[in-house]
Amino acid sequence: MATAERMKGDVKDLALAEAGKRKIEWANQQMPVLQLIRKRFIKEKPLKGVRLSACLHVTSETANLAITLRDGGAEVVLCASNPLSTQDEVAAALTRDFNVPSYAIKGEDNATYYAHVGAALDHKPQLTMDDGADLVTTLLTKRTELVPNVIGGTEETTTGVIRLRAMAADGTLKYPIIAVNDAQTKHFFDNRYGTGQSTIDGILRATNLLIAGLRFVIAGYGWCGRGVAMRAKGLGADVIITEVNPVRALEAVMDGFRVMSMTEAAKIGDIFVTVTGNKSVLAAEHFEHIKDGAVICNSGHFNVEIDIPALERLSISKRPMRPMIEEYQLKDGRKVYLLGEGRLVNLAAAEGHPAAVMDMSFANQALAAEYLLQHAKGLKNQVYPVPEHLDRQIAKLKLESMGVQVDKLTPDQEHYLASWQEGT
Numbered sequence: 001m002a003t004a005e006r007m008k009g010d011v012k013d014l015a016l017a018e019a020g021k022r023k024i025e026w027a028n029q030q031m032p033v034l035q036l037i038r039k040r041f042i043k044e045k046p047l048k049g050v051r052l053s054a055c056l057h058v059t060s061e062t063a064n065l066a067i068t069l070r071d072g073g074a075e076v077v078l079c080a081s082n083p084l085s086t087q088d089e090v091a092a093a094l095t096r097d098f099n100v101p102s103y104a105i106k107g108e109d110n111a112t113y114y115a116h117v118g119a120a121l122d123h124k125p126q127l128t129m130d131d132g133a134d135l136v137t138t139l140l141t142k143r144t145e146l147v148p149n150v151i152g153g154t155e156e157t158t159t160g161v162i163r164l165r166a167m168a169a170d171g172t173l174k175y176p177i178i179a180v181n182d183a184q185t186k187h188f189f190d191n192r193y194g195t196g197q198s199t200i201d202g203i204l205r206a207t208n209l210l211i212a213g214l215r216f217v218i219a220g221y222g223w224c225g226r227g228v229a230m231r232a233k234g235l236g237a238d239v240i241i242t243e244v245n246p247v248r249a250l251e252a253v254m255d256g257f258r259v260m261s262m263t264e265a266a267k268i269g270d271i272f273v274t275v276t277g278n279k280s281v282l283a284a285e286h287f288e289h290i291k292d293g294a295v296i297c298n299s300g301h302f303n304v305e306i307d308i309p310a311l312e313r314l315s316i317s318k319r320p321m322r323p324m325i326e327e328y329q330l331k332d333g334r335k336v337y338l339l340g341e342g343r344l345v346n347l348a349a350a351e352g353h354p355a356a357v358m359d360m361s362f363a364n365q366a367l368a369a370e371y372l373l374q375h376a377k378g379l380k381n382q383v384y385p386v387p388e389h390l391d392r393q394i395a396k397l398k399l400e401s402m403g404v405q406v407d408k409l410t411p412d413q414e415h416y417l418a419s420w421q422e423g424t
């Protein structure tokens, strides 16, 4: 553990470690698939001696992934993938008690955030693990001397995968990446049920609003947007969707939601959630007409979905109302309430996704790291999916842990499905 031991980490307060350990243990109880992988990793040490730098939300679920990778033999260092999502007690416990030096302090400024990304890169990673592609982007633009060390990397979220595919397309990507986000056992569940529940959780913790009866506008009806819509509807909201993709918009209509332009929705919405992976989805032209008292927040990866500079320009004053709520007063007296500085509201104001769903996402991460070590030589500098057999294995293990039985194809059925002559 030479390199990892030399690294010290940078956390808010190591004295928080005891509370962090209990939090990590609590999450572990909800992560049976990762537990099984960890047991095997302890025996087989498939990552033995590999230097791994991870840039992920520093939460109790991530801690269990980092411990699994460490138990697989990797020398792991961790930095935050978002300045507001860090659980300081978890970062302290990882650094003090689990030999996973962590560089993450909740509320760190931009300069510290990137200094922490830099510190994680000082580990000279052979594997990178990203959530949003900040680590790989920094490595490929500012730390190119590290490229020859790298065997491969993994990416956790939609926005990161989009960035990495763009890099692969123009030849900037210099090593293979596995798109964990694209595994079915990741985005079907994490993006939909995880983001769905935890986004509502973040809004509730920040505002304590009664959702029933409110007009709840969701920009983007992708995997995350569907999840948020489903849960907002369950709480009795009048859900309105805005979209740019006609197929997704049609799906929202047939799922029973009202669909309209953001220009129209801005005038009537009480709560707005952007979850598109795009920029300026709520922008100056919407703030011109936005309903007085509107609560606005973002659950997409970057804090550019709400054009905060435009909101600042259009406002005459601002003041903190409660933790995670900033009140902006517009020139005509209307007020707009921004949650969590426009950063991922589920991580800024709540705790991110529940452990039971991160169990599958992080099982994909652990198995993808192992796969990369075994197969990287045959891979190009491209973005690859998680192999289907791993995806299915994770679904099977999760079902087993839930005590759910499924049927098996009979040989006769297999033959029927594989044959074009049958069915006539």
Ligand SMILES: NC(=O)c1ccc[n+]([C@@H]2O[C@H](COP(=O)([O-])OP(=O)(O)OC[C@H]3O[C@@H](n4cnc5c(N)ncnc54)[C@H](O)[C@@H]3O)[C@@H](O)[C@H]2O)c1
Pocket: 157, 158, 159, 160, 187, 190, 191, 195, 219, 220, 221, 222, 223, 224, 225, 242, 243, 244, 245, 248, 275, 276, 277, 278, 280, 281, 299, 300, 301, 302, 344, 345, 346, 352, 353
């Ligand atoms: N909050 C979290 O914890 C969390 C978890 C997973 C993913 N994410 C992030 O959430 C974002 C969305 O992820 P996803 O998996 O749902 O992606 P997705 O591609 O399935 O869906 C995004 C949707 O937004 C729509 N869209 C794009 N621009 C728009 C605009 N201007 N107005 C309205 N709709 C627009 C697209 O047409 C698409 O249907 C990404 O940034 C992703 O990284 C966040």
